[in-house]
Amino acid sequence: MWVPRYSDLSQPVYLMIADALEQDIGNGRLAAGDRLPTLKELAESLNVTPGTIGRAYDEAAKRGLVVGEVGRGTFVQQQASVSASSARPGPVPSESDQVDLSIIKPHDAHTADWLRSAINELAESPDLAQVLDYVTEGGHATHKQAGAAWIQRWLPEARWQQVVLTSGAQHGLLVAISSLSKSDDVILCESFCYPGIISLAHSMGRRLRGVAMDEHGLIPEALRAACREHRPALLVCVATHQNPTNSIMPRERREAIAQIAREFDLFIIDDDIYGFLEPAPDYKPLAAYAPERSVYLTSLSKSVLPALRIGYLYAPPQTLSRLSSMVRSSVWMPSPLMAQLASNLINSGKADQLIQVQQNEAAARQQMAREILGQYNIRSQPNSFHIWLELPEPWTSDEFANLARNNGVTVVSGSQFLPERTSATCGVRIALMTPSRQELSFALTKLASLLDSPEPRLFY
Incomplete structure (x- = not known):
């Protein structure tokens, strides 16, 4: 069994293990295709936690040294050339044995390279100067057009003139709830819902009420009963890959909810933040069934990069001035520099x-x-x-x-x-x-x- 030989004892253990891997691949002690010890085996040998070994293997994978195969293990990868002095992240101040499975976000492998390339392209763009200053109300038309192109994957008829830029999806929820309801209004959501909706509703003085769900998401009959009881102003709903239950609402149910919304003059915030996870557009968003009373919400934070804080609202014309005004009141404007970066990723196909x-x-x-x-x-x-x-x-x-x-x-x-x-x-x-x-x-x-x-x- 391979056991690392440490060289720089001043670093965290996981970096020392990754360095030892790099050195042993470079000096021939490990060859391409060699299977590395399991997390448990190496952890027991070194008297550390399996989490530390996992971090070491992950660091080695980022350097292109090893590759993990589900069900088989971790193997040394074929190297064009390996140098022990190759660039790598510096040591972190401390280690944690806690494995965090609490945050839903895209995996960060390779995203740094993509982002670096996109930033370089932005820096060399002849249009860079126009995104370094304040923008007129609603943002640059080119940024709205990119947002419309993104939304058209799910709403093919989307027009860029009906797009409102936000500083991410959470800001989009704040803008929509603030614009389309008032203090003490009842807002409906699923009986299990995203905690960000709960905090927003409470902070803005709205009364949040949950609607019963089953394995297919929100139940139309329960929604009708809640509308009769509460006369709500809004429904906030995640119809595809619902957070947290993972339900996907079938077409018939989406149609039924749209009809109920018309019956009770209910406005829908269609939170489609996870719609991109479906490989083909098999499910039309809720907004497609009631476009005259729906605000469609999406962003790039889950699909591309959490730090890319740009979201898009697609709304009926009669709501656009209220939504744009709330964006201006809350953040003045989403960062045009960030919006340009998002637009480049969308327009280039990299997204x-x-x-x-x-x-x-x-x-x-x-x-x-x-x-x-x-x-x-x-x-x-x-x-x-x-x-x-x-x-x-x-x-x-x-x-x-x-x-x-x-x-x-x-x-x-x-x-x-x-x-x-x-x-x-x-x-x-x-x-x-x-x-x-x-x-x-x-x-x-x-x-x-x-x-x-x-x-x-x-x-x-």
């Missing part, structure tokens, strides 16, 4: 290529989750960034999330997704894209072992 990369990565991680947690009731989609784990008795959501955190894995308790804290929940959301595949495998295996604990409360 589409990054989507394909993320879909493929998500599919591999979903397969891993099914292999490790398949004996439990999990809700997933083939290309989703997360799973929803329904806990077996006698677990509760908070109980299991706390135990997982105490054992080095961070997941999100189902209680965080309740718009109304009326009952206990028995589920947790597990995001799959943040760690390396090796770290993910270790973390999911750890969660499976905790689920098998015979007396949960004894371990809490």
Whole structure:
């Protein structure tokens, strides 16, 4: 079994292991195709945690030294040339044994290279000067046109004149809720919903009410009953890859919800932040069924890069002035520099290529989750960034999330997704894209072992 020989003891352990790998590949001690020890094997040999080994292998993969194959292991990759002095990230101040499975975001492998190229292109653009100053109300037409091109993947008839730029999807939610409702209005959402909606509604003095769901998402009959009881101003809904339950609403249900919205004069905020995860546009957005009373919301933060804080609202003409005014009141303008970068990625086709990369990565991680947690009731989609784990008795959501955190894995308790804290929940959301595949495998295996604990409360 390969065991690293450290050279620079001043660095964190995971970097010392990655350096040792690089040196041993360079001096011939390791050859292309050699299988490396498993996380557990090497962790036991070095008296460190498997998470540390996972970080080391992930760092080695970023340097192009190794490649991981699901179900087979980690192997030395064929090298054109390897230099122990090649550029690499510097050491971090400290290490953490916590594997974070709490944040839904794209995997960061290779995104730095894509972004570096896009930034270089932006810096060399002859139009750079126009994005370094204030912009007129609503932003540059070219940025709206790029946003329309992005939205046309799902709403083919989208016109750029009906696009409003925002500083990301969360800002888009704030703009839409503020513009289309007033203090003390009732806003409806799914009975499990994205926590950002909960915080926004509470901070703006709106009354949030959850509508019952099943495995296909929000139930139309429950929506009709809620409309009769509350006379709401808005419905905020995630119809595709719902967060956290992963449900996808079938066409008939989308049509029914649109009809109910017309019946009760209800406006819809169609949060389609995860629509890109479907390989083909098999599902029309909710906004396609009620375009006259829907604001369609999307962004690039989940599909391309979290730091790319540009979102797009597509709205009916009668709402555009209110939405634009709220953008101006809240942030004055989304960064035109950021908007230009987003536009370049969209117009060049690089955003589409990054989507394909993320879909493929998500599919591999979903397969891993099914292999490790398949004996439990999990809700997933083939290309989703997360799973929803329904806990077996006698677990509760908070109980299991706390135990997982105490054992080095961070997941999100189902209680965080309740718009109304009326009952206990028995589920947790597990995001799959943040760690390396090796770290993910270790973390999911750890969660499976905790689920098998015979007396949960004894371990809490």
